[in-house]
Amino acid sequence: MFGETSAGELVADSITAWFGTHKVLDRVSLTMETGKVTALIGPSGCGKSTFLRILNRMHEMVPSASLSGEVRLDGSDLYERSQRLTWARRQVGMIFQKPNPFPAMSIYENTIAALNLTGVRANREQKDQLVEDSLRKASLWDEVKDRLEQPGGGLSGGQQQRLCIARALAVAPRVLLMDEPCSALDPTSTRRVEETIAQLRGQMTIVIVTHNMQQAARVSDECAFFLAAQNTPGVIVEHGDTGAMFNNPQDERTFDYVNGRFG
Ligand SMILES: Nc1ncnc2c1ncn2[C@@H]1O[C@H](COP(=O)(O)OP(=O)(O)OP(=O)(O)O)[C@@H](O)[C@H]1O
Numbered sequence: 001m002f003g004e005t006s007a008g009e010l011v012a013d014s015i016t017a018w019f020g021t022h023k024v025l026d027r028v029s030l031t032m033e034t035g036k037v038t039a040l041i042g043p044s045g046c047g048k049s050t051f052l053r054i055l056n057r058m059h060e061m062v063p064s065a066s067l068s069g070e071v072r073l074d075g076s077d078l079y080e081r082s083q084r085l086t087w088a089r090r091q092v093g094m095i096f097q098k099p100n101p102f103p104a105m106s107i108y109e110n111t112i113a114a115l116n117l118t119g120v121r122a123n124r125e126q127k128d129q130l131v132e133d134s135l136r137k138a139s140l141w142d143e144v145k146d147r148l149e150q151p152g153g154g155l156s157g158g159q160q161q162r163l164c165i166a167r168a169l170a171v172a173p174r175v176l177l178m179d180e181p182c183s184a185l186d187p188t189s190t191r192r193v194e195e196t197i198a199q200l201r202g203q204m205t206i207v208i209v210t211h212n213m214q215q216a217a218r219v220s221d222e223c224a225f226f227l228a229a230q231n232t233p234g235v236i237v238e239h240g241d242t243g244a245m246f247n248n249p250q251d252e253r254t255f256d257y258v259n260g261r262f263g
Pocket of ligand 1: 019024042043044045046047048049050051062
């Protein structure tokens, strides 16, 4: 059935990453549990975005980039040689900091744009249903249902970001990665995106990079705190239940970071 999701467990196992000879992550392991929201937090430059991009094989698009370690989705190695890139991208969707709908393409066509890329065929009726379902899941349907043929670029920034979420949802990913999805949005749009995350929780596994500690506390079940000490690659200092990470962190550096003492 189109648009139906089932969450998957994502396991990063001993990930080391380089840009050229610059090692930016060192043996990072993290289990992102099925249907939960995991927030990646930590100061600028500690490798959160690099780690996130490794989770859907975007890191390898950078010419100088390399990595070692494994990423497994429900036990299947995302980087296995015979595994197709489109398969990986279909299972693991990505939302970027800056909303990136196709500006001249209609809201309708934007929503199902990834279907063609992933080789899924659908008739008009199936597409109509998928557009409605995806826009509903992204909490955008009521605002755009009467102007689906208008360009995606005509929406507000917050609506564009929810359109990008709808576009990602249309191919039924098992994991949704979000790289600071609200940092370009106003507080009202941020709240709408956070509400959308809350509604999607359980239906798919979500991994979100955020610099906003209140946001991490509001939206996530688990947190992973990344840190790169001076001139050393990023590592995970602490990972666990979000409540515990904020109220009773085990590592002094986590305490200092979540309380805004650095970064
Ligand atoms: N395309 C690239 N080429 C070379 N070095 C890069 C590239 N992208 C990131 N880096 C380097 O990798 C390290 C980790 O960067 P990354 O963007 O993953 O950190 P981050 O924790 O997400 O930072 P921020 O919170 O500022 O987005 C940094 O030293 C950065 O300069």
